[in-house]
Amino acid sequence: MSSLKAHSQTLYDTDYLQWIETTVEKLQSQDYANVDWENLIEEMADIGKSERRSLKSNFIVILVHLLKWQFQPQKQSGNWEASIIEHRRRVKEADDDSPSLKSYLESVFAECYAQAVKQAKAETNLPVEFFPVMCPYELAEVTNDEFLPQ
Known part of the structure; x- marks a missing residue:
């Protein structure tokens, strides 16, 4: 697991709003390799x-x-x-x-x-x-x- 992915996991668990903002920024800048896909997919299903x-x-x-x-x-x-x-x-x-x-x-x-x-x-x-x-x-x-x- 990359340190960025570990950070995303930690961010998801510790500051949900910041995780959302960071995820949106990554998607907007097309930084798909560093998106926390697992949690993003789970969140979309939950919505x-x-x-x-x-x-x-x-x-x-x-x-x-x-x-x-x-x-x-x-x-x-x-x-x-x-x-x-x-x-x-x-x-x-x-x-x-x-x-x-x-x-x-x-x-x-x-x-x-x-x-x-x-x-x-x-x-x-x-x-x-x-x-x-x-x-x-x-x-x-x-x-x-x-x-x-x-």
Whole structure:
């Protein structure tokens, strides 16, 4: 292992921001031989995972609030609606930045809905059987700024 690579490893472990700045400088100057490829590849993979986790989390929050809105109408609040608006904004921004995330969201829709039902049950104290087994909303409705269930 070269001393430069050892330094990069140490820098990655001790000063993450400096490691990023150094890595960017090396890439910009096309100093590819001295790039800490192992950690760079790992970081890039982690970014993708993080984006997918964030998308799922925001989508679940929307679903939870839509369920609460529909199945506990007497408790509807501006806070629920504001949360729906905020998390829809986050999902839209993620989709605008990375349109491929839409197909990912379609693939995890049922999983997100199952998680949302568990959370809505806990937050409402309603029995789990109170909520539909299959999601009563289409993906387009969940992400539509104008949609609130009746």
